[in-house]
Amino acid sequence: xxxxxxxxxxxxxxxxxxxxxxxxxxxxxxxxxxxxxxxxxxxxxxxxxxxxxxxxxxxxxxxxxxxxxxxxxxxxxxxxxxxxxxxxxxxxxxxxxxxxxxxxxxxxxxxxxxxxxxxxxxxxxxxxxxxxxxxxxxxxxxxxxxxxxxxxxxxxxxxxxxxxxxxxxxxxxxxxxxxxxxxxxxxxxxxxxxxxxxxxxxxxxxxxxxxxxxxxxxxxxxxxxxxxxxxxxxxxxxxxxxxxxxxxxxxxxxxxxxxxxxxxxxxxxxxxxxxxxxxxxxxxxxxxxxxxxxxxxxxxxxxxxxxxxxxxxxxxxxxxxxxxxxxxxxxxxxxxxxxxxxxxxxxxxxxxxxxxxxxxxxxxxxxxxxxxxxxxxxxxxxxxxxxxxxxxxxxxxxxxxxxxxxxxxxxxxxxxxxxxxxxxxxxxxxxxxxxxxxxxxxxxxxxxxxxxxxxxxxxxxxxxxxxxxxxxxxxxxxxxxxxxxxxxxxxxxxxxxxxxxxxxxxxxxxxxxxxxxxxxxxxxxxxxxxxxxxxxxxxxxxxxxxxxxxxxxxxxxxxxxxxxxxxxxxxxxxxxxxxxxxxxxxxxxxxxxxxxxxxxxxxxxxxxxxxxxxxxxxxxxxxxxxxxxxxxxxxxxxxxxxxxxxxxxxxxxxxxxxxxxxxxxxxxxxxxxxxxxxxxxxxxxxxxxxxxxxxxxxxxxxxxxxxxxxxxxxxxxxxxxxxxxxxxxxxxxxxxxxxxxxxxxxxxxxxxxxxxxxxxxxxxxxxxxxxxxxxxxxxxxxxxxxxxxxxxxxxxxxxxxxxxxxxxxxxxxxxxxxxxxxxxxx
Ligand SMILES: Nc1ncnc2c1ncn2[C@@H]1O[C@H](COP(=O)(O)OP(=O)(O)OP(=O)(O)O)[C@@H](O)[C@H]1O
Numbered sequence: 139x140x141x142x143x144x145x146x147x148x149x150x151x152x153x154x155x156x157x158x159x160x161x162x163x164x165x166x167x168x169x170x171x172x173x174x175x176x177x178x179x180x181x182x183x184x185x186x187x188x189x190x191x192x193x194x195x196x197x198x199x200x201x202x203x204x205x206x207x208x209x210x211x212x213x214x215x216x217x218x219x220x221x222x223x224x225x226x227x228x229x230x231x232x233x234x235x236x237x238x239x240x241x242x243x244x245x246x247x248x249x250x251x252x253x254x255x256x257x258x259x260x261x262x263x264x265x266x267x268x269x270x271x272x273x274x275x276x277x278x279x280x281x282x283x284x285x286x287x288x289x290x291x292x293x294x295x296x297x298x299x300x301x302x303x304x305x306x307x308x309x310x311x312x313x314x315x316x317x318x319x320x321x322x323x324x325x326x327x328x329x330x331x332x333x334x335x336x337x338x339x340x341x342x343x344x345x346x347x348x349x350x351x352x353x354x355x356x357x358x359x360x361x362x363x364x365x366x367x368x369x370x371x372x373x374x375x376x377x378x379x380x381x382x383x384x385x386x387x388x389x390x391x392x393x394x395x396x397x398x399x400x401x402x403x404x405x406x407x408x409x410x411x412x413x414x415x416x417x418x419x420x421x422x423x424x425x426x427x428x429x430x431x432x433x434x435x436x437x438x439x440x441x442x443x444x445x446x447x448x449x450x451x452x453x454x455x456x457x458x459x460x461x462x463x464x465x466x467x468x469x470x471x472x473x474x475x476x477x478x479x480x481x482x483x484x485x486x487x488x489x490x491x492x493x494x495x496x497x498x499x500x501x502x503x504x505x506x507x508x509x510x511x512x513x514x515x516x517x518x519x520x521x522x523x524x525x526x527x528x529x530x531x532x533x534x535x536x537x538x539x540x541x542x543x544x545x546x547x548x549x550x551x552x553x554x555x556x557x558x559x560x561x562x563x564x565x566x567x568x569x570x571x572x573x574x575x576x577x578x579x580x581x582x583x584x585x586x587x588x589x590x591x592x593x594x595x596x597x598x599x600x601x602x603x604x605x606x607x608x609x610x611x612x613x614x615x616x617x618x619x620x621x622x623x624x625x626x627x628x629x630x631x632x633x634x635x636x637x638x639x640x641x642x643x644x645x646x647x648x649x650x651x652x653x654x655x656x657x658x659x660x661x662x663x664x665x666x667x668x669x670x671x672x673x674x675x676x677x678x679x680x681x682x683x684x685x686x687x688x689x690x691x692x693x694x695x696x697x698x699x700x701x702x703x704x705x706x707x708x709x710x711x712x713x714x715x716x717x718x719x720x721x722x723x724x725x726x727x728x729x730x731x732x733x734x735x736x737x738x739x740x741x742x743x744x745x746x747x748x749x750x751x752x753x754x755x756x757x758x759x760x761x762x763x764x765x766x767x768x769x770x771x772x773x774x775x776x777x778x779x780x781x782x783x784x785x786x787x788x789x790x791x792x793x794x795x796x797x798x799x800x801x802x803x804x805x806x807x808x809x810x811x812x813x814x815x816x817x818x819x820x821x822x823x824x825x826x827x828x829x830x831x832x833x834x835x836x837x838x839x840x841x842x843x844x845x846x847x848x849x850x851x852x853x854x855x856x857x858x859x860x861x862x863x864x865x866x867x868x869x870x871x872x873x874x875x876x877x878x879x880x881x882x883x884x885x886x887x888x889x890x891x892x893x894x895x896x897x898x899x900x901x902x903x904x905x906x907x908x909x910x911x912x913x914x915x916x917x918x919x920x921x922x923x924x925x926x927x928x929x930x931x932x933x934x935x936x937x938x939x940x941x942x943x944x945x946x947x948x949x950x951x952x953x954x955x956x957x958x959x960x961x962x963x964x
Pocket of ligand 1: 580629782
């Protein structure tokens with residue numbers, strides 16, 4: 139009471155008087171009720187016989203609160219809910235504390251617990267006592283009786299037990315795993331540690347608690363003074379530590395208490411027998427001992443322990459019902475081409491011509507001598523086209539010194555078409571590549587059939603040919619992620635493109651890969667038109683999938699940009715980082731096709747003569763190409779761009795920056811080689827598929843595999859004759875600067891926000907170029923194209939003019955402002 143009053147006084151500054159009064163009243167009421175109930179339970183038999191004698195002064199009640207207490211006990215306990223009446227008293231107390239804004243109890247939790255016990259306890263005691271006594275009250279007995287008559291004794295008990303179990307599960311959120319955890323916690327309990335010491339009487343229990351308090355600081359002392367010596371430890375008076383718990387039961391305790399102390403600190407004492415030795419961390423010993431006594435439970439959460447989202451459940455159900463989505467299903471019977479379709483060019487084994495080897499060796503050694511480069515070792519590796527002579531210079535000759543001579547040596551050997559690599563990357567040698575007199579042809583058949591290619595686990599595997607050590611060379615286009623090919627005419631570029639396309643067709647199902655082919659020469663890729671409905675992609679409403687008209691290339695490239703943007707949106711909505719993740723998610727049926735999701739095939743854009751395209755369409759082509767090259771990697775669009783003319787106005791800085799992987803066939807000059815590879819060497823190649831492959835880091839000399847036109851034809855026919863899709867893969871429609879497109883009347887309501895800015899830029903620069911708008915206003919191609927159309931409709935610029943910029947129809951900004959006013963007035 140005093141405490142309560144104190145509390146009340148302390149908080150009276152912030153709690154209003156009525157609150158204090160009602161809070162105190164409620165708490166007093168709860169105390170009165172509790173005492174009345176206790177007293178009633180002790181005397182109910184005697185007091186009940188006096189029921190109804192409230193007004194009679196002569197009749198005395200034995201209840202602590204007299205007749206009122208008796209009446210309260212009778213009302214709440216006997217006539218109502220039996221011992222559950224205590225819960226009512228408790229609720230009064232709870233409300234009292236709440237009035238004082240004390241949150242000892244969580245109100246809703248307490249009320250729900252209380253309500254359960256107010257309902258459940260009377261029925262339970264009613265059933266246990268079968269109505270005898272007051273434990274269940276009249277209410278308890280009657281409800282129990284009612285239930286019993288309907289569901290029988292067994293049913294009644296089941297209801298009681300199940301409701302009790304449910305209460306625990308729901309109120310305490312009990313699950314088997316959490317029960318297990320709780321049990322483990324109990325195992326870990328400190329009382330468990332002192333299992334053997336558990337006292338029997340309550341007194342002993344209290345003493346044990348004291349012991350716990352004492353042990354904890356003792357442990358800390360030990361931990362914090364690891365350098366203690368024997369003398370130090372002698373200061374620890376075990377008996378003193380436990381002095382406060384000396385009770386009448388001390389003797390029995392003493393034995394038991396000292397035992398754990400011995401267990402906890404024996405080692406440090408032993409250690410202290412060698413005082414000079416630094417003390418071992420004593421912490422370890424007690425920990426180890428404690429572990430001996432207790433089970434150490436480690437719980438590893440399983441997948442089932444984590445909540446399964448409804449989305450996941452849905453996809454799991456779909457997968458279990460239909461299996462994973464199979465993108466090949468539309469062309470389930472499609473047969474991949476067999477190696478037999480490729481021509482067997484006979485023996486491809488490398489023959490060693492010893493005379494040739496000797497002659498070359500002598501020539502190299504002789505030449506190096508003239509430059510005072512002594513050789514301590516020379517090794518030859520014979521490849522299909524060239525033999526690599528690796529030279530280890532004599533001791534004292536630095537590779538850097540030879541490197542300086544590189545150009546002189548190359549000049550002297552250039553007549554032979556020799557390439558010098560000084561030093562060989564990663565080796566302390568100089569490499570000299572000398573062409574073989576009788577090179578061995580590398581057939582496409584041999585490389586396609588090679589285990590290396592057959593087992594290549596890559597997204598877009600390409601088998602280029604063989605390395606200088608006759609090894610099959612396979613690379614992943616998806617990782618490059620785009621490829622620039624250059625080489626003088628007749629050096630094997632077209633064969634190289636065919637080798638790439640053939641590799642991909644041999645490895646990829648039509649549902650996984652689509653080609654967009656641009657062939658300004660009109661004849662190089664025409665063979666592939668047979669596989670239009672299998673492997674090609676095209677713009678809607680176009681007849682031929684293979685694009686030979688440069689004007690159409692711009693539309694196709696812009697359409698690819700739209701496809702790229704759409705794919706990025708799909709990936710974003712699916713929370714995927716790349717096409718692989720996206721397709722895997724789609725296969726697992728986690729993406730709903732009704733939301734636009736679809737299986738995304740890789741798209742490979744092949745441009746056979748890029749120089750021609752740049753010359754005719756200029757920046758209109760360069761920009762979408764650069765944009766695709768910059769962004770398309772993650773969404774599975776890869777570019778292969780080939781050119782005969784590796785000049786800087788074709789292979790611009792922008793193109794080069796976005797094409798880290800490059801191939802150079804033989805070129806005319808070292809300058810061309812530098813343009814493609816950033817280093818000379820391609821001019822020393824021997825042609826006929828001899829090539830250098832640069833992956834951004836290393837330069838590798840390769841002999842490109844040879845695939846002849848009839849072979850490509852056979853493959854195309856084999857694929858083309860099989861059932862294909864109804865049409866080629868349709869790219870998104872592009873309604874940009876098309877020559878044929880007609881631009882409607884100017885609609886001020888549909889005017890782009892940047893319309894006026896764009897018009898001012900066009901007038902001040904007098905250039906009607908969409909790409910210029912893109913650059914200046916930092917717009918996407920599509921939006922810039924739309925603005926250009928609006929400018930045309932408003933009469934600012936003229937119509938589409940092919941590769942050239944549009945004609946600007948207004949000469950000065952003043953006239954433009956007048957036009958704006960006029961447009962506003964419309
Ligand atoms: N990998 C190769 N192995 C053997 N011979 C080859 C190889 N590549 C090309 N050749 C030979 O070189 C010739 C020209 O090759 P290709 O048609 O590929 O050259 P190109 O660079 O495409 O020429 P252009 O640019 O004029 O079309 C082929 O007909 C073939 O005889």
